[in-house]
Amino acid sequence: MYTKEQILSALSNVEEPDLKKDLVTLNMIEDVEISGNEVRFSVILTTPACPLKAMIENACINAIHHFVDKNAVVKINMTSRVTTAAKDPSFPNIKNIVLVASGKGGVGKSTVAVNLAISLSKQGAKVGLIDADIYGPSIPMMFKLEGAKPAAEKNGDKVSLLPIEKYGIKLLSIGFFVDPNQAIPWRGPMVTTALKQLFNDANWGELDYLIVDTPPGTGDVHITLGQQFPITGAVIVTTPQNIAVADARKGMAMFRMDGIKIPVLGVIENMSYFSPAEMPDHQYFIFGKDGGKKLAEQFEVPFLGEIPLVQSVGESSDSGAPISLQENHPTAIAMVNIASKVAQQVALINAGLHKNNLI
Numbered sequence: 383m384y385t386k387e388q389i390l391s392a393l394s395n396v397e398e399p400d401l402k403k404d405l406v407t408l409n410m411i412e413d414v415e416i417s418g419n420e421v422r423f424s425v426i427l428t429t430p431a432c433p434l435k436a437m438i439e440n441a442c443i444n445a446i447h448h449f450v451d452k453n454a455v456v457k458i459n460m461t462s463r464v465t466t467a468a469k470d471p472s473f474p475n476i477k478n479i480v481l482v483a484s485g486k487g488g489v490g491k492s493t494v495a496v497n498l499a500i501s502l503s504k505q506g507a508k509v510g511l512i513d514a515d516i517y518g519p520s521i522p523m524m525f526k527l528e529g530a531k532p533a534a535e536k537n538g539d540k541v542s543l544l545p546i547e548k549y550g551i552k553l554l555s556i557g558f559f560v561d562p563n564q565a566i567p568w569r570g571p572m573v574t575t576a577l578k579q580l581f582n583d584a585n586w587g588e589l590d591y592l593i594v595d596t597p598p599g600t601g602d603v604h605i606t607l608g609q610q611f612p613i614t615g616a617v618i619v620t621t622p623q624n625i626a627v628a629d630a631r632k633g634m635a636m637f638r639m640d641g642i643k644i645p646v647l648g649v650i651e652n653m654s655y656f657s658p659a660e661m662p663d664h665q666y667f668i669f670g671k672d673g674g675k676k677l678a679e680q681f682e683v684p685f686l687g688e689i690p691l692v693q694s695v696g697e698s699s700d701s702g703a704p705i706s707l708q709e710n711h712p713t714a715i716a717m718v719n720i721a722s723k724v725a726q727q728v729a730l731i732n733a734g735l736h737k738n739n740l741i
């Protein structure tokens with residue numbers, strides 16, 4: 383019969399590859415149980431979307447076999463508790479707020495925001511989505527929720543909005559409150575008030591990740607978000623085109639400015655190449671090649687992945703059933719990988735280990 387100490391001592395040889403410390407020091411091992419030659423324990427990962435899950439599980443099994451007994455039967459419950467570094471008392475239940483931004487319009491921010499939210503949720507995280515594009519909210523259409531009105535809940539004197547839930551995501555859009563056919567001339571203070579309502583006056587419940595879709599460019603919304611809310615980080619979306627990359631560069635520079643200082647989690651390249659549905663192996667680099675990768679290299683932030691230009695991606699957004707709802711679609715798989723990388727960067731930020739370039 384082995385002892386708990388033997389098991390923990392063996393597992394202290396397993397390093398979390400990102401956090402660069404061993405699993406025991408990181409308090410990631412719980413519920414150790416031993417009966418006969420069977421060893422059971424839980425490994426608490428920093429996110430259900432951990433890309434290193436299989437690698438860590440194998441390393442644990444190998445460590446027990448190597449340091450304790452090669453015949454031990456090892457049964458591991460791989461589970462997770464999403465980490466947070468948030469200290470803002472206004473948001474006690476929201477662990478991480480992640481912005482989706484770009485410099486240029488139409489590069490796929492909303493597409494990425496929606497599919498990122500669904501991909502994180504598919505992997506078991508509790509996810510919310512705010513459409514902060516006050517100039518052109520598109521989330522209602524992408525969830526087939528045009529004309530929907532969130533309910534309000536009264537708690538003493540306080541009235542809270544109840545986010546609408548669809549596809550496992552809790553969401554609020556400025557589009558639920560304004561007439562989509564009417565352009566509103568937003569002035570600075572109105573932007574702050576509108577954003578505060580979406581963030582502070584809503585009952586979000588417990589969230590691991592709150593994804594925020596932002597308008598194109600670098601304006602009032604981004605500045606307000608950076609100044610008023612505890613943002614964990616931003617992902618930058620660009621197409622490979624020079625003009626899009628140049629605008630994304632301006633967006634990244636803005637996040638590094640004094641008074642905003644939002645860590646950039648990495649770059650996602652959308653519309654990387656065109657693949658016709660009937661010839662999915664063919665790739666046509668119609669907008670150029672590697673613009674997103676080069677941008678990530680230049681700013682020394684991770685490149686989080688590429689998304690091809692595929693007709694069904696656009697169609698699925700337009701019809702209110704985002705592509706990530708399809709299990710085996712290549713773009714849905716690409717989005718799951720991107721979501722894992724975003725979650726990994728968030729965990730690094732929370733551990734104080736992210737090279738977040740807040741120079």
Ligand SMILES: Nc1ncnc2c1ncn2[C@@H]1O[C@H](COP(=O)(O)OP(=O)(O)OP(=O)(O)O)[C@@H](O)[C@H]1O
Nearest residue numbers: 487488489490491492493598690691692695696699
């Ligand atoms: N990978 C893709 N393949 C095919 N179509 C796409 C892809 N990504 C986005 N689209 C389509 O391109 C258009 C613009 O995308 P989207 O609305 O996500 O961009 P955006 O950056 O949010 O735009 P805006 O700046 O106006 O908010 C949409 O019609 C969308 O369906």
Ligand SMILES: [Mg+2]
Nearest residue numbers: 491492515520
């Ligand atoms: Mg958009």
